[in-house]
Amino acid sequence: MTRPTSAMLFAAGFGTRMGALTQVQPKPMIEVAGLPLIDHALGPIRTAGIANIVANLHYRPERLRPYLEERGVVTITEAPDILETGGGLRNALPELGPDPVLTMNSDAVWHGPNPVEALCAAWDPGRMDALLLLVPQARAHGHRGAGSFALDADGRISEHPDLIYTGVQIIRTDGLAAIEASAFSIWEIWRPMIAAGRMFGHVYDGHWCDVGHPDGIAVAEAMLALS
Numbered sequence: 001m002t003r004p005t006s007a008m009l010f011a012a013g014f015g016t017r018m019g020a021l022t023q024v025q026p027k028p029m030i031e032v033a034g035l036p037l038i039d040h041a042l043g044p045i046r047t048a049g050i051a052n053i054v055a056n057l058h059y060r061p062e063r064l065r066p067y068l069e070e071r072g073v074v075t076i077t078e079a080p081d082i083l084e085t086g087g088g089l090r091n092a093l094p095e096l097g098p099d100p101v102l103t104m105n106s107d108a109v110w111h112g113p114n115p116v117e118a119l120c121a122a123w124d125p126g127r128m129d130a131l132l133l134l135v136p137q138a139r140a141h142g143h144r145g146a147g148s149f150a151l152d153a154d155g156r157i158s159e160h161p162d163l164i165y166t167g168v169q170i171i172r173t174d175g176l177a178a179i180e181a182s183a184f185s186i187w188e189i190w191r192p193m194i195a196a197g198r199m200f201g202h203v204y205d206g207h208w209c210d211v212g213h214p215d216g217i218a219v220a221e222a223m224l225a226l227s
Contacts, residue, residue: 003120004170006096007050008089008103009041009073012058012082015107017213026060028106029067032211032220038064040109042071048116050102054095056088085186090176098173100125103186105167109220112206115168122202123170129198130171130190134163141209141223142216149201157199166208 015027022030028038038055045053055068058078065075074095083091089103100123102116119133134149143164150160175189193199209220 002125003048003123004050004100004102006052006054006099006101007045007116008092008096008101009038009045009053009055009106010085010088010103010167011038011064011068011106012056012078012088013107014059014082019214021214022059024060026057026064029063030211030217032109032217033224036067037109037211038068038106041104041106042073044110044114044116045102045104047114048120050116052096054092055106056083056092058082081183083183086176086179086184086188087182089171089173089186090179093173093176096173100170100172102168102170107211108167109209109211109224110206111209111223111226112204115166115204115206115208118204119168119170119202124200125172127198128170128200129175129193129196130169130200132157132199132201133166133168133204134201135166135204135208136163139204139207140164141207142212142219143210144212151201151203155200155202156197157194157201159194163201163203164208166204 011028015022029036054074056076061077068075076092123131146161147164149157150162179188207223209223211220
């Protein structure tokens with residue numbers, strides 16, 4: 001299958017649940033196992049061979065911008081307001097291009113197969129408008145709450161509190177142009193895709209940790225030590 005050649009890193013959030021840790025730095029710069037969180041996302045993308053990487057910034061961009069640009073990542077600072085996931089993706093399209101893109105959150109840690117490679121291998125542009133990487137509760141660490149999706153026998157997604165979205169997807173961006181708001185959630189194009197039967201999910205074989213709160217750092221490091 002044709003894999004994406006561009007990737008979008010969502011790195012604009014405030015990280016308010018991290019408390020004092022984000023008072024002087026953006027959340028993607030918090031270290032887990034000796035690496036900033038952003039590197040736990042960049043590594044799988046680079047290894048998968050995706051060279052064109054774009055990141056959106058908003059909160060304390062002066063700390064994150066030089067770090068990313070030194071690593072060849074194109075940065076876009078959202079100002080004065082944050083644009084959310086859908087608006088941020090649309091705002092980055094001049095750098096990403098018109099083809100389907102991989103998007104990835106910058107606040108997770110992985111243990112197991114390369115998640116980007118796993119998703120690219122399952123991507124089928126002939127029948128998919130989006131493909132989300134999901135994980136069952138048993139292999140989700142640091143996540144509070146239920147899942148968001150279920151899969152049918154063909155891998156099509158429905159909204160149901162079962163599998164957890166890991167923050168990694170491949171998605172067509174055509175539908176973004178029709179949305180009038182400047183700041184909006186990615187759900188604005190997800191729901192029409194679900195209704196059309198064009199949104200699919202792939203279950204990740206390894207472990208995933210959501211580093212969304214301070215306790216998540218120790219949880220992630222313990223996960224990485226699993227055999």
